[in-house]
Amino acid sequence: METTRSQSARQEALRTVFDRCGLRLTRQREAVYSALCASDTHPTAEEIHRRVLDEGTISLATVYNTLQVLCEAGVCRKLATTDGSCRYDGGSHDHAHLCVVDTGELLDLPLDISDELLEGLSPHLLRRAADEMGVEIEQISVVLTGRRISN
Amino acid sequence: METTRSQSARQEALRTVFDRCGLRLTRQREAVYSALCASDTHPTAEEIHRRVLDEGTISLATVYNTLQVLCEAGVCRKLATTDGSCRYDGGSHDHAHLCVVDTGELLDLPLDISDELLEGLSPHLLRRAADEMGVEIEQISVVLTGRRISN
DNA sequence: TTTCCTGCAAAAGCTTTGCAAGTAC
DNA sequence: GTACTTGCAAAGCTTTTGCAGGAAA
Numbered sequence: 001m002e003t004t005r006s007q008s009a010r011q012e013a014l015r016t017v018f019d020r021c022g023l024r025l026t027r028q029r030e031a032v033y034s035a036l037c038a039s040d041t042h043p044t045a046e047e048i049h050r051r052v053l054d055e056g057t058i059s060l061a062t063v064y065n066t067l068q069v070l071c072e073a074g075v076c077r078k079l080a081t082t083d084g085s086c087r088y089d090g091g092s093h094d095h096a097h098l099c100v101v102d103t104g105e106l107l108d109l110p111l112d113i114s115d116e117l118l119e120g121l122s123p124h125l126l127r128r129a130a131d132e133m134g135v136e137i138e139q140i141s142v143v144l145t146g147r148r149i150s151n
Numbered sequence: 152m153e154t155t156r157s158q159s160a161r162q163e164a165l166r167t168v169f170d171r172c173g174l175r176l177t178r179q180r181e182a183v184y185s186a187l188c189a190s191d192t193h194p195t196a197e198e199i200h201r202r203v204l205d206e207g208t209i210s211l212a213t214v215y216n217t218l219q220v221l222c223e224a225g226v227c228r229k230l231a232t233t234d235g236s237c238r239y240d241g242g243s244h245d246h247a248h249l250c251v252v253d254t255g256e257l258l259d260l261p262l263d264i265s266d267e268l269l270e271g272l273s274p275h276l277l278r279r280a281a282d283e284m285g286v287e288i289e290q291i292s293v294v295l296t297g298r299r300i301s302n
Numbered sequence: 303t304t305t306c307c308t309g310c311a312a313a314a315g316c317t318t319t320g321c322a323a324g325t326a327c
Numbered sequence: 328g329t330a331c332t333t334g335c336a337a338a339g340c341t342t343t344t345g346c347a348g349g350a351a352a
Contacts, residue, residue: 024326024331045317059334064317066332080231080294084342085316098284113280120271126295129264133249135297142293143231144277146286175306175351196342210309215342217307235317236341 014075021073028058032066033075033090042079042087042097042106077139079106094118096142103148117142165226172224179209183217187227187241193248193257195236228290230257245269247293254299268293 014033018025031052036043043051049063067088070076077089081099087106096114098107108114121140130137165184169176182203187194194202200214218239221227228240232250238257247265249258259265272291281288 026326026332028333057334061318061335062333068318078233080233082229082231082237086233096280098280098286100286101289107284109280110283113276113283116276117272117280120273120276121268121293122271125264125267125271129247129249129260129268129295130297132261132264133258133297134300135249135251135295136300137295137297138252139296140293141296142272142291144280144286144288145290145292146281146284146288148286173306177307177351179308208309211341212310212343213308219343 017073017075023069023073027056028052028062029066029069031055031058032063033070036067036070036076036088036090039090040108042089042108044085044087046085048088079141081106094140096144099143099145101145101147109144114142168224168226174220174224178207179203179213180217180220182206182209183214184221184226184241187218187221187239190241191259193230193238193240193259195238197236199239230292232257245291245293247295250294250296252296252298260295265293 011030014030015025018029023029032048035048035051039047039051045060045063045067048067049058049060052058052063067076067078071078071088074092077092079087079089079097081087081104083104095111096109096117098109099105100107109117118140121142126137126140162181165181166176169180174180183199186199186202190199190202196211196214196218199218200209200211203209203214218227218229222229222239225243228243230238230240230248232238232255234255246262247260247268249260250256251258260268269291272293277288277291
């Protein structure tokens with residue numbers, strides 16, 4: 001599913017990010033980041049922990065600490081949910097999500113739809129919002145909440 | 152700040168909602184709902200508890216239970232945050248929020264901006280998203296994350 | 303009177319923290 | 328060798344739950 005070449009490319013990319021932030025590249029950090037990127041859902045810290053455990057030892061506390069570090073470095077994002085535990089996104093660009101209330105899942109919308117939706121948010125309006133509220137906008141999040149159609 | 156007339160109007164509205172859901176109207180439920188509506192920020196359960204305590208006795212557990220009941224009844228909404236505790240919105244219509252990372256605040260955008268932003272999300276696209284994901288969309292949330300401009 | 307709601311306290315998550323041992327650089 | 332990371336366990340938060348007493352209808 002993934003070539004040796006892209007793996008080392010990712011590792012180099014990761015090394016670059018870590019170097020830039022003055023962070024050391026450890027086995028645990030690499031495993032957490034890989035698990036996060038490999039996932040197509042948005043896993044919770046506990047889910048990442050379970051996946052990484054298959055390939056070696058890591059404590060849940062380290063998963064939390066690593067995710068926090070990665071988020072601060074801008075490599076990944078922490079996503080809000082209403083169900084108690086946060087979820088993480090291996091990317092750092094804005095895109096739209098779907099929260100499925102039946103299951104608690106948090107899914108990406110298809111990329112084309114996501115991009116079009118976000119384009120609908122006028123930069124001029126966003127600028128006005130930022131000015132009126134006295135902030136600099138860092139992220140834009142669109143989340144649809146939906147219920148599975150049962151039939 | 153608020154006339155007796157609008158208070159009783161609200162109380163009647165609340166009674167209607169409660170009747171429709173087969174729920175009893177108690178002093179605590181009314182106090183929680185009023186505190187929520189009176190707030191212009193989006194309070195956490197703990198903040199609501201503190202405000203309601205000024206006017207009588209209520210336990211934090213009851214605040215949580217009441218908020219859950221009100222959300223299920225569609226009278227208010229639970230808002231997701233990334234900082235551990237959820238926040239609540241006394242309304243039930245979609246509108247855009249601003250999350251201020253410096254303070255953890257969750258604020259409404261000015262209504263005109265909020266409405267225009269949401270109008271930018273094409274119903275046709277939303278419909279397509281719903282179809283492709285196999286869900287029925289219940290809520291649309293737009294959250295800007297921003298950092299206070301310091302100067 | 304019956305059924306539902308409240309308060310209390312305890313339990314159940316999720317996340318963070320302190321510190322000794324280990325590892326990247 | 329030095330400074331940063333990890334693992335463990337414990338603590339800190341937020342939220343939920345069980346149950347006896349109390350209030351709404």
